[in-house]
Amino acid sequence: MSSNFKSIPIIDVSPLLCNKWGDVENEGVSEVVKQLDQACKEAGFFYVKGHGISDSLIKEVRDMTRKFFDLPYDEKVKIKMSSETGFRGYQRIGENVTQGKADMHEAIDCYREVKPGMYGDLGKAIEGFNKWPDSPSNFYSVVGEYINLLTDLSRNILRGLALALGGCPGEFEGERAGDPFWVMRFIGYPGISDAKGLEMPENDIGCGAHTDYGLLTLVNQDDEIPALQVRNQAGEWIWAVPIPGTFVCNIGDMLKIWSNGLYESTLHRVINNSPKYRVSVAFFYEPNFDAVIEPLEFCKQKLGEIEKCERAIYGEHLVRKVLTNFVA
Numbered sequence: 001m002s003s004n005f006k007s008i009p010i011i012d013v014s015p016l017l018c019n020k021w022g023d024v025e026n027e028g029v030s031e032v033v034k035q036l037d038q039a040c041k042e043a044g045f046f047y048v049k050g051h052g053i054s055d056s057l058i059k060e061v062r063d064m065t066r067k068f069f070d071l072p073y074d075e076k077v078k079i080k081m082s083s084e085t086g087f088r089g090y091q092r093i094g095e096n097v098t099q100g101k102a103d104m105h106e107a108i109d110c111y112r113e114v115k116p117g118m119y120g121d122l123g124k125a126i127e128g129f130n131k132w133p134d135s136p137s138n139f140y141s142v143v144g145e146y147i148n149l150l151t152d153l154s155r156n157i158l159r160g161l162a163l164a165l166g167g168c169p170g171e172f173e174g175e176r177a178g179d180p181f182w183v184m185r186f187i188g189y190p191g192i193s194d195a196k197g198l199e200m201p202e203n204d205i206g207c208g209a210h211t212d213y214g215l216l217t218l219v220n221q222d223d224e225i226p227a228l229q230v231r232n233q234a235g236e237w238i239w240a241v242p243i244p245g246t247f248v249c250n251i252g253d254m255l256k257i258w259s260n261g262l263y264e265s266t267l268h269r270v271i272n273n274s275p276k277y278r279v280s281v282a283f284f285y286e287p288n289f290d291a292v293i294e295p296l297e298f299c300k301q302k303l304g305e306i307e308k309c310e311r312a313i314y315g316e317h318l319v320r321k322v323l324t325n326f327v328a
């Protein structure tokens with residue numbers, strides 16, 4: 001489902017952080033749950049405030065990202081992504097492809113560690129360790145803390161979404177997403193004038209229209225540059241303008257399936273039309289790697305027992321996407 005939304009709602013999720021999960025009647029919780037339900041039905045996107053993560057950490061992660069992309073290419077390419085690194089590491093501008101077109105962004109891609117043989121053939125393509133930059137020198141220690149905090153935050157938001165869908169708070173625990181996979185992308189989008197200097201085919205699309213693959217995405221975007229756009233049902237592109245201190249949160253493909261299409265994994269894209277270089281850091285909270293995803297019974301009931309979405313295995317979906325993201 002989706003609608004002709006014209007703006008993206010802001011939701012204060014603080015009541016979800018108090019672990020009053022037995023107390024579904026709690027007034028704060030039920031209010032947030034109502035707002036989440038509406039946002040996910042109408043837009044599949046919302047801003048998260050009241051998340052408890054310090055502004056200084058959020059900014060530090062972006063600042064480190066900017067510092068890394070500021071390094072000369074020879075430095076950055078030391079942590080180059082390839083099929084040998086399990087698609088982990090640095091990709092230069094134009095290497096990522098969306099809908100057949102090279103994207104005007106550079107990025108570092110990271111995935112939760114997959115040990116050899118851990119998921120058999122399913123996980124083989126992305127087996128390996130992440131390629132963290134040596135510079136800035138504290139990159140990994142800061143990012144490690146950030147990942148832990150965003151994992152907890154995502155789990156709490158997902159509990160709220162489980163209630164919003166009419167389930168119990170722990171609906172996505174256990175074999176569904178109790179051992180959540182995660183993906184992280186540090187992204188840099190050149191401004192208009194630098195892009196021309198790189199002799200790339202002229203292209204102002206920082207990242208082409210796509211949906212995200214898992215459950216929830218939390219985007220930490222540059223404070224100043226509007227660039228992220230979200231498509232409504234009429235096909236209009238609605239700006240997700242930066243709101244300092246918030247994350248932009250959106251629903252991924254797996255939550256769409258579990259919700260039987262009640263919640264949309266909405267198309268979005270990035271266009272940096274400003275002369276400034278934009279950075280963003282996207283954290284993707286995902287199901288268990290080997291989870292089988294099919295519409296939840298209580299979500300099917302809401303739609304007259306009709307199954308609107310096809311079954312998937314999360315790891316298979318992710319690997320299929322990763323393998324097609326870099327074919328020129």
Ligand SMILES: N=C(N)NCCCC[C@H](N)C(=O)O
Pocket residue numbers: 096097098099183207210211212213284321325
């Ligand atoms: N994990 C996520 N969402 N990554 C987004 C990467 C950019 C879109 C990708 N080329 C695609 O076509 O899906």
Ligand SMILES: O=C(O)CCC(=O)C(=O)O
Pocket residue numbers: 185187207212219221227228268270280281282
């Ligand atoms: O840079 C952004 O604001 C969003 C990036 C994005 O959509 C993605 O990496 O999946």
Ligand SMILES: [Fe+2]
Pocket residue numbers: 210211212217268
């Ligand atoms: Fe995305």
